[in-house]
Amino acid sequence: MTLIGSNPRVAAAEQAPARAATRRRSPGQWRAAALFLLPALVLLVALRLLPTAEAVAQSFQRGTQSFTGGRFAGLENYTLLFTDPTFQNVLWVTAVFLVIIVPLQIACALFLAVLLVERFPGVGIVRTLVFIPVAAPAAVATVIWGVAYQPQGPINAVLAAVGLPEQPFLTSADQALLCIIVLLSWIGVxxxxxxxIAGLQDIPRELYEAAALDGAGWWRTLWSVTLPNLRRPLAFVVVANTVSSVLVFVPIQILTQGGPAGSTRLIMYDLYNSSFVLGDLNIGQTEVVILLVFLIAITAVQFRMLSKEK
Amino acid sequence: MALPNQLATTPARTFAVTVLAWIAAVGFALPLLWMLAGSFRTGTDIFANLYPLSWKLFFPSEMTFDNYATLVGGEFGLSVVNSIFVTAATVLVGLLICAMAAFALSILRFRGAAFVFALVVLSFLVPFDAIAVPLANLFRAWNLDNSYVGLILPGLANGFAIFVLRQFFMNIPFELAEAARVDGLGWWGIFWRIYLPLSKPALIGAGFTLFLFQWGAYLWPLMIGTDPSKVLGPIALANLAGQFEVDFGAIFAGAFLLTLVPLVLLLIFQRQFTESLASTGTKG
Known part of the structure; x- marks a missing residue:
């Protein structure tokens, strides 16, 4: 989430209480603030900082058994992982997955957004229908699409009806990842x-009036007015989509278990597998750290992009 | 005057836009419709009407409620009750905790407020799932696995919810709080009796976020709620799909039950939820 406010209205609202408070700053406010913040801060330490610290610490150890024991092992886990062809495949599959799913979903979302800001009969219903899959839990979407991808399921029936050959879908190493991407896009787009849509509606009408005076056509306006002014929401959506995509776990765990032949072995599934199926806690924690470094890097890029604009 | 960014400028083009948009909408809705129809069919009937393909795919010829009856008595029924309890507790307690933090970070003035805000925001910027595996190990060490507390805790504090509420609180005129102070109301009274009642839209938006997170959670209950008495809905659904002899009718009925609750809430609160999303995505 992008959280640094640059909205002038918010900035003004921020200054008003600040002025009032400087007039009469009292120690009571500090005590009150501590009490109001206490539950959230306790949760923050217990649920975010501690597990992060544990993951980092145990990634430098070997032989940890259910949180105790373990000897310092330096970078042994990292060396083990990065020289392991299975993990190299995990990184490769995750990278391919991200490179396909993020542009695909953003392109579909942009197309739909441009369409759904138009005025046409039933626009409200269409928006609701497009948005409905968001409400379905990931496990529901996974199970339903899993049935749809069955060899004798409805998708193959449609293919047969239009005279195309039937496809193996989830049982094929070439198609499984793509099937997962389609399923996730149904939820995410x-x-x-x-x-x-919110970003498009925020673009001032005057810009389009000016474009009309210049005689710009639809494509020209999209390229020179709409897209540049959609930069912030687009950047946000790209980053948030990348973050949520790299954390994909449910369809892999329920439908493919990383297969066939490792073709859907995304990093979240692999680290879950290392920790709980293979029982190598230290390797699992090392994968968590690698994932965290990636997530922090993405978020940092986002902050830089947004702060540059100011 | 038609602006150059508009597509639906002539009747013909409006028609084209309408058709395209409706095709997309139907595409998104079809899998759900198929699921709903399938939940009233017998397991074998689900794969009927496919060869050759027939419109009956979306309308069961004979309605049966057996699938739902099967679910109610079994593990799945209990899991839905568990899910409802866990999610309701998460939303109520979580809203209180997040609103309190948001209140301190928007209304109260104290040294280091900017630092605490940055800390809260940055910590919760790390998505929960990324640290779920190490946290599950910690929860097992703390004996919190297979307990409601263990299932509820991770959903309580949500950076997105804190942010949405803080934005909203800052737009409430500070004079209200000042006047209440003069009248002798404490900070808790100002929070409880002035800010919360004025913030219903933001509370609904933030509450919906907490709800979706907990209702759809899968990885966490998979690791922490393994005991049959503590299984949550999504896990029970996956268990149904993973059985040796798969009962497709029951799967569809279970999937529909798990979608029904968020769907109803979404249709009621769609405006508040989309507004709270929009306020973070574009104003961020």
């Missing part, structure tokens, strides 16, 4: 569309 409507969600990202919402952000882009």
């Amino acid at each position: 409507g969600y990202w569309t919402l952000f882009l």
